[in-house]
Amino acid sequence: MGTKNCINVWLTLLLLNLIPSLAAIWGSRYYMVTIPAVLEAGAQTKFCASLLEPNETLTMTVTLKSGEKNTTLYEKTSSEEFHECIQFQVPLVKNEEVQKLEVQVQGNTFYSEEVRKVLIKAYQPMTFIQTDKPIYLPGQTVRFRVVTMDTKFRPASQLYTIIKLEDPNNNRIGQWLNETSNSKILQLSYPLNSEAQEGSYKIIVSAGENKIQHNFKVEKYVLPKFDVTINVKEEVSVGQEVIEAKVCGKYTYGQPVPGNVTVKACRPFVDYISKSQRKETPCDIQTQKADKTGCSTFEFQMSIFTRGDQTVLQDKLDVTATVEEEGTGTSLSQVKQIQISYVIGKLSFVDVPNVYDQGSVVEGKVKAVHYNDTPMSHQSLYLLKDYNWPPHVLQKLTTDVHGFASFSLRTDALTEDIFLRVKQVSPLPSLSYSTYKVPHIPIASHTITKSQPPSVTTTSSLNIKNKTILPCDKETEIFIEYTLVQESPDSVDFIYLVLSRGAIASQGRILVEVENKSVNEGEVSFKLNVSPDLAPEVQIMVYAVLPSKKVISQSTDFSTEKCFNHKVSLEFSSSSAVPGEETKLQLTAQPDSLCGVSAIDQSVLIKEPGKTLDPEKIFSLLPVRKVSEIPSEVVEPMDCLLELLMSRCCLKLNNPFYMKVLLTHLFMDMKKLGLKMATNMFTGLLQCSKILSTMSSVYDYGKAEEILEPIKTVRTFFPETWIWDLVETGSSGTKNVSLTVPDTITTWE
Structure with a gap:
C-alpha cells in the first residue's frame, strides 16, 4: 500500500476513533480537574475543578488513591456550572511515591471517570552558610552562620552531624560535631593561623543526607580605597558613528576620586586566526582628567573598529577603564565587554489585523526606525507577499517623517492566509541575501489568517501581555488579548490559573460576550496581588471553551521582585x-x-x-522555582494515535496538519506548567508518553x-x-x- 493510501486509511481510522469523544463533548456535560503533577509531601496545596454545561444534576468526586489508603478530597453535587480551587493536605511520604487521582462525575443519565497519576515528593529542608566576609588575611577570625529553613522560608530544626573547615589542600583544620539549629541561627567562628596558607577554603556542613559547602579566600591583600564603574551600553550598532562611555571613580565613603581616567577599547581577533595572520588589533586609547564628580565621558569612533576585513574580528569590544588617584599614583581598573550588532534598523507592522474576511479591504502600516529607535524617514520599502521566488512585490512604500508608511490590500481574489513581508529597498527585492557581518535591517513579517467556518482546528487565539518584572506586595493588572473567529453569539468564560513554585496559587474567570460577527477581538484583564509567596516566578495560564466547543489557551511566565513575608x-x-x-x-x-x-x-x-x-542566593535554594515539564514517572501509559500514525505511515511530529488535528494548545500549555488534567474533553485523548517527552x-x-x-x-x-x-x-x-x-x-x- 502506498504512503498516500496509508495516510488516508489511518486518517479515517483516526477520525472514527475521535467521533465518539467529539460527540460526547458536543453533547455537553463535560468537566476538567487540574492538579500539579508533583505535590510536596505534607504541604497545603490546591487543585481546580470545573463543570461546564451540565444538563442534569451531577456529582463530582475527587479521590486520591494510594496502595494503603483512599482519601476523598472533594465531593460536590450541582446542576449549574462551577469553577473553583480546593485546598487540601498532601499525604506524608518518606521520599517520593506515585499515587492516583480519580475523578468521577455521574448523574441519572451520565457517568464518566478519569484517573491520573501524580508524584508526591518529600523536599529536604534548605540550608545555607554565610560568612561575615568573602576574603580573610592570615590570622583573622572566620565568622559564619548556618541557617536551615523549610520550603516556605520558615526556620526549621536541623541536626548538623559534622561541620568541618578544610584548607586548600583538603586538610581538615577545624570541626564541630552534632550542632543543632533549634529553629534558630547557628553562629560559629574559627581563628586562622597567622601563617595560614593562601588559597580557597571550604566550610562543609552535613545535614542528614545533604552536604552544603561554602567557599572563602585567604590571601595577603590591601583593600582598595575607591571603586571604578563603567557606564556603557551592552550592545552597539555598526550604524552609529560614536560609542559613548562614562567612567567614574568614587571613594568607599562616597566622595569623587581626583586624578586621570584612561579608557582602552579594542576589538579582538577571532580565536582561530593565528598570531602570524593577525595585523594590528583595532584599538583606541584616550585619557582625560576626572571632573569634580570623579567622572569622565569618552567618545570612540565606530569607524576605528569596522575598518578592513571584519570576518577575522570578534563581534565585541573589550573596554578597560583605569582611574589613577592624583598625588599617590594609586590606580584601579575595571573591564567590560560590549557586543557589536550589524542591525542598523528595525521594521514592524502596526495596526494590521490578524484575521480578514474575503472581499474586505485590509489596511495597516509599516514602521521603520533606526538602531536607536528614532524614526527612519523617507525610507523606501518593499511590501512582499508569500515566500515565493522570485518575491511577489505588492507595493513599494515610502515612510513619512515619523517613520510610518500606510498600505491597503483588496482581498476579493484571495482564498488563503496572507503572508506579508516588508524589507528595505535593495537592487533586487530578494528575501535571501546574507546578513553575516553586513549592516542590514531585518525583514519583518505578519500573517493575516482568512476567516474559516468552524472546523476541528481554530484560528481563535489568546495572548497574555507580558510585563518585565511584577512588583511585590502590590496589586498588578494582567491583560489578555483575544481573537474569536466564526463563533456563535454566547457567553464565554476565560478561566485563568496562577501558579508559583510548582503549585496552584489562585484561579479565576472572566466573562466575555461573543457578538454576532465573524471575528470578535478585544482585551480583558484581572488583578493579581503579587504576594511574597508568589516570588520569584509566576506562571499564568488562560483557557476558554468556545461556543463551538473548541478550546483555546495560552501560558506565560512572569518574574517578580524578590521579596519575603517577614519584613525587616x-x-x-x-x-x-x-x-x-x-x-x-x-x-x-x-x-x-x-x-x-x-x-x-x-x-x-x-x-x-x-x-x-x-535574595537571589536564598531563592536559588528552592527545590522548585517554576515548572516546565511533567516527570516521566507520572506520564500516562496510554496508547497514542499519533504514535500509530507515525509507525504505520512514517509521519513526523513536525507535520503541521496532523499536529493541528491531534494536539491542542490547552494540553501543551498544561504540560509546560507541569499540570495534570483529568477531563472528558478532546485533550484527554492525547496523553501519550511519546508526545510528552530585601534581605x-x-x-x-x-x-x-x-x-x-x-x-x-x-x-x-x-x-x-x-x-x-x-x-x-x-x-x-x-x-x-x-x-x-x-x-x-x-x-x-
Whole structure:
C-alpha cells in the first residue's frame, strides 16, 4: 500500500476513533480537574475543578488513591456550572511515591471517570552558610552562620552531624560535631593561623543526607580605597558613528576620586586566526582628567573598529577603564565587554489585523526606525507577499517623517492566509541575501489568517501581555488579548490559573460576550496581588471553551521582585558619623524574632564583588522555582494515535496538519506548567508518553526562644567587619543597639 493510501486509511481510522469523544463533548456535560503533577509531601496545596454545561444534576468526586489508603478530597453535587480551587493536605511520604487521582462525575443519565497519576515528593529542608566576609588575611577570625529553613522560608530544626573547615589542600583544620539549629541561627567562628596558607577554603556542613559547602579566600591583600564603574551600553550598532562611555571613580565613603581616567577599547581577533595572520588589533586609547564628580565621558569612533576585513574580528569590544588617584599614583581598573550588532534598523507592522474576511479591504502600516529607535524617514520599502521566488512585490512604500508608511490590500481574489513581508529597498527585492557581518535591517513579517467556518482546528487565539518584572506586595493588572473567529453569539468564560513554585496559587474567570460577527477581538484583564509567596516566578495560564466547543489557551511566565513575608528594617540614628562617635542602630522585625545583623567595609566588596548573601542566593535554594515539564514517572501509559500514525505511515511530529488535528494548545500549555488534567474533553485523548517527552544583610527567622551567646572576637581599630551579631527583637518587635563607629573612613554595608 502506498504512503498516500496509508495516510488516508489511518486518517479515517483516526477520525472514527475521535467521533465518539467529539460527540460526547458536543453533547455537553463535560468537566476538567487540574492538579500539579508533583505535590510536596505534607504541604497545603490546591487543585481546580470545573463543570461546564451540565444538563442534569451531577456529582463530582475527587479521590486520591494510594496502595494503603483512599482519601476523598472533594465531593460536590450541582446542576449549574462551577469553577473553583480546593485546598487540601498532601499525604506524608518518606521520599517520593506515585499515587492516583480519580475523578468521577455521574448523574441519572451520565457517568464518566478519569484517573491520573501524580508524584508526591518529600523536599529536604534548605540550608545555607554565610560568612561575615568573602576574603580573610592570615590570622583573622572566620565568622559564619548556618541557617536551615523549610520550603516556605520558615526556620526549621536541623541536626548538623559534622561541620568541618578544610584548607586548600583538603586538610581538615577545624570541626564541630552534632550542632543543632533549634529553629534558630547557628553562629560559629574559627581563628586562622597567622601563617595560614593562601588559597580557597571550604566550610562543609552535613545535614542528614545533604552536604552544603561554602567557599572563602585567604590571601595577603590591601583593600582598595575607591571603586571604578563603567557606564556603557551592552550592545552597539555598526550604524552609529560614536560609542559613548562614562567612567567614574568614587571613594568607599562616597566622595569623587581626583586624578586621570584612561579608557582602552579594542576589538579582538577571532580565536582561530593565528598570531602570524593577525595585523594590528583595532584599538583606541584616550585619557582625560576626572571632573569634580570623579567622572569622565569618552567618545570612540565606530569607524576605528569596522575598518578592513571584519570576518577575522570578534563581534565585541573589550573596554578597560583605569582611574589613577592624583598625588599617590594609586590606580584601579575595571573591564567590560560590549557586543557589536550589524542591525542598523528595525521594521514592524502596526495596526494590521490578524484575521480578514474575503472581499474586505485590509489596511495597516509599516514602521521603520533606526538602531536607536528614532524614526527612519523617507525610507523606501518593499511590501512582499508569500515566500515565493522570485518575491511577489505588492507595493513599494515610502515612510513619512515619523517613520510610518500606510498600505491597503483588496482581498476579493484571495482564498488563503496572507503572508506579508516588508524589507528595505535593495537592487533586487530578494528575501535571501546574507546578513553575516553586513549592516542590514531585518525583514519583518505578519500573517493575516482568512476567516474559516468552524472546523476541528481554530484560528481563535489568546495572548497574555507580558510585563518585565511584577512588583511585590502590590496589586498588578494582567491583560489578555483575544481573537474569536466564526463563533456563535454566547457567553464565554476565560478561566485563568496562577501558579508559583510548582503549585496552584489562585484561579479565576472572566466573562466575555461573543457578538454576532465573524471575528470578535478585544482585551480583558484581572488583578493579581503579587504576594511574597508568589516570588520569584509566576506562571499564568488562560483557557476558554468556545461556543463551538473548541478550546483555546495560552501560558506565560512572569518574574517578580524578590521579596519575603517577614519584613525587616534597620536604621542608624544618623546616616553619617565621625570615627569613634557613639551611634544607635534601630532594628524592627516581627515580635520575638532573632535577626542576624552584619556590617562590612565596602572596600571588601569592591575587592570581592558578588560574594555576599543576597535574595537571589536564598531563592536559588528552592527545590522548585517554576515548572516546565511533567516527570516521566507520572506520564500516562496510554496508547497514542499519533504514535500509530507515525509507525504505520512514517509521519513526523513536525507535520503541521496532523499536529493541528491531534494536539491542542490547552494540553501543551498544561504540560509546560507541569499540570495534570483529568477531563472528558478532546485533550484527554492525547496523553501519550511519546508526545510528552530585601534581605540585604538582615534576616528574620521568626520566633526565637533564646539568643545564642555572642562569640568573643578580637576587634582591631580598623575592622573589615564592624557588626556581626544576633539580635532578638523582643515582644515589641523593635530593638535599639548602641554601637561605636570604627575609625575606618568608608561606607558600611
